[in-house]
Amino acid sequence: MISNLDHHLDEAARAVGSIDDLDALRALGVELLGKTSVVTEARRALGGLDPDQRKDVGQRLNEVRNELERLVSERRTTLEAVARSVTLEAERLDLTELDGNKRLGHRHVVTQTWERLEDLFVGMGYTVAEGPEIEDEWHNFGALNFPLGHPARDMYDTLYVDHGVPGSTLLRTHTSPVQIRVMEDGEPPFYSIMPGRVFRSDTADSTHMPVFHQIEGLVVDRGITFGDLAGTLEAFTRAYFGHDFTSRLRPSYFPFTEPSAEFDIQRPDGTWLELGGCGMVHPSVLSAGGVDPEEWSGFAFGFGLDRLALMRHGIDDLRELFRNDLRFLGQF
Ligand code: DAH
Numbered sequence: 001m002i003s004n005l006d007h008h009l010d011e012a013a014r015a016v017g018s019i020d021d022l023d024a025l026r027a028l029g030v031e032l033l034g035k036t037s038v039v040t041e042a043r044r045a046l047g048g049l050d051p052d053q054r055k056d057v058g059q060r061l062n063e064v065r066n067e068l069e070r071l072v073s074e075r076r077t078t079l080e081a082v083a084r085s086v087t088l089e090a091e092r093l094d095l096t097e098l099d100g101n102k103r104l105g106h107r108h109v110v111t112q113t114w115e116r117l118e119d120l121f122v123g124m125g126y127t128v129a130e131g132p133e134i135e136d137e138w139h140n141f142g143a144l145n146f147p148l149g150h151p152a153r154d155m156y157d158t159l160y161v162d163h164g165v166p167g168s169t170l171l172r173t174h175t176s177p178v179q180i181r182v183m184e185d186g187e188p189p190f191y192s193i194m195p196g197r198v199f200r201s202d203t204a205d206s207t208h209m210p211v212f213h214q215i216e217g218l219v220v221d222r223g224i225t226f227g228d229l230a231g232t233l234e235a236f237t238r239a240y241f242g243h244d245f246t247s248r249l250r251p252s253y254f255p256f257t258e259p260s261a262e263f264d265i266q267r268p269d270g271t272w273l274e275l276g277g278c279g280m281v282h283p284s285v286l287s288a289g290g291v292d293p294e295e296w297s298g299f300a301f302g303f304g305l306d307r308l309a310l311m312r313h314g315i316d317d318l319r320e321l322f323r324n325d326l327r328f329l330g331q332f
Contacts, residue, residue, distance in 0.1 A: 001057050005064045008038050016071045022079050029072045039065045109332040113309040114195050117215055120239050121193045129192045131178035134161055137168050139177035143288035144256040152255045157201040171199035175216035183289025188296050189221035206317040213305035220298030229299035237265050244268040258282045276303025
């Protein structure tokens with residue numbers, strides 16, 4: 001019996017040594033040490049032996065068992081080390097290697113989207129404007145026709161800044177306040193787009209981030225109609241996504257536009273996706289920007305820029321854009 005065990009140990013040692021993947025090793029460990037293994041069977045057979053034979057065999061059995069455990073665990077350590085170094089090698093970034101521009105950086109996918117949108121609207125005759133990320137309550141809400149205490153303010157989970165009178169300073173929750181700044185700073189007509197970073201107290205998930213990007217559009221001129229708005233968004237949809245895309249407007253509510261609509265696009269497979277909001281600029285908003293609503297009318301729109309990047313590239317988790325994993329970003 002002892003020589004059988006010794007022979008089994010030799011064979012097992014050879015088998016363990018020839019395994020080079022962790023799953024197979026796990027299976028072999030079960031085969032060598034589990035319920036139906038040679039050593040377990042042998043332990044069961046001990047009861048049928050003479051007492052002095054039982055002692056010798058029992059002792060050798062323990063030694064063989066311990067040796068098998070040691071062999072398996074040693075092999076596991078070796079294989080894990082190999083696996084780790086393979087991963088490290090695969091993820092290695094050689095920062096000294098710049099030949100053939102292979103490792104040169106490129107613009108982030110959000111920046112690419114931002115610049116494409118600017119190019120597209122500039123091509124349609126718009127100018128690009130920007131406003132501050134830290135805003136006052138008036139530009140973010142008041143001037144946009146959200147009176148103090150208006151429930152529509154709750155549509156935005158606002159992050160306030162500890163500055164001045166409590167509630168008076170905030171991180172802008174949308175790019176719409178830049179509409180007011182554009183009107184304050186110039187004379188109509190206006191054909192402007194306003195891309196930028198916005199902030200809301202949201203928990204990050206696959207469709208939300210506390211910091212994200214929007215692009216706002218504002219057109220103010222004489223005789224601007226809802227048809228101009230629909231036509232502009234349709235032209236944008238085809239230019240940005242391609243001629244097999246189309247758009248529609250659905251009635252909605254925003255305090256700063258009247259009438260207001262949601263702007264959806266239809267993909268070539270027939271499915272619809274909501275992109276943002278739009279509408280005819282409310283007369284009070286024109287007045288707040290110093291523009292006479294008797295003489296001028298206009299439309300506005302605003303949508304999520306990151307969302308466009310996701311859609312265009314078929315990315316399904318917004319958080320991926322901001323993890324800064326070069327293996328991910330390098331694809332775009
Ligand atoms: N500011 C809105 C938001 O963040 C989006 C929006 C809706 C902008 C309608 C507009 C508009 O200019 O007309 O939810």
